[in-house]
Amino acid sequence: xxxxxxxxxxxxxxxxxxxxxxxxxxxxxxxxxxxxxxxxxxxxxxxxxxxxxxxxxxxxxxxxxxxxxxxxxxxxxxxxxxxx
Numbered sequence: 001x002x003x004x005x006x007x008x009x010x011x012x013x014x015x016x017x018x019x020x021x022x023x024x025x026x027x028x029x030x031x032x033x034x035x036x037x038x039x040x041x042x043x044x045x046x047x048x049x050x051x052x053x054x055x056x057x058x059x060x061x062x063x064x065x066x067x068x069x070x071x072x073x074x075x076x077x078x079x080x081x082x083x084x
Contacts, residue, residue: 023067024064024067024068024071027060027063027064027067028064030060030063030064031057031060031061031064033060034053034056034057034059034060034061035057037053037056037057038050038053038054038057040053041053
């Protein structure tokens with residue numbers, strides 16, 4: 001990470017930026033790449049690769065849904081517990 005080394009932000013802010021803002025974008029890009037992989041495997045006739053491509057798509061989609069669930073469902077509950 002370049003910004004903390006240049007003194008533009010603290011290391012904690014830099015890691016938080018990577019974890020909270022870049023992670024969903026990377027997960028969404030991997031889901032899109034997995035969908036494209038399944039499409040290419042089906043259309044190009046790679047009959048032995050379409051199941052592997054579908055497995056990759058399932059794994060990345062599950063990862064994205066788990067991230068969204070963690071951010072939307074569990075985080076507000078933790079904030080309420082801290083306030084009480």
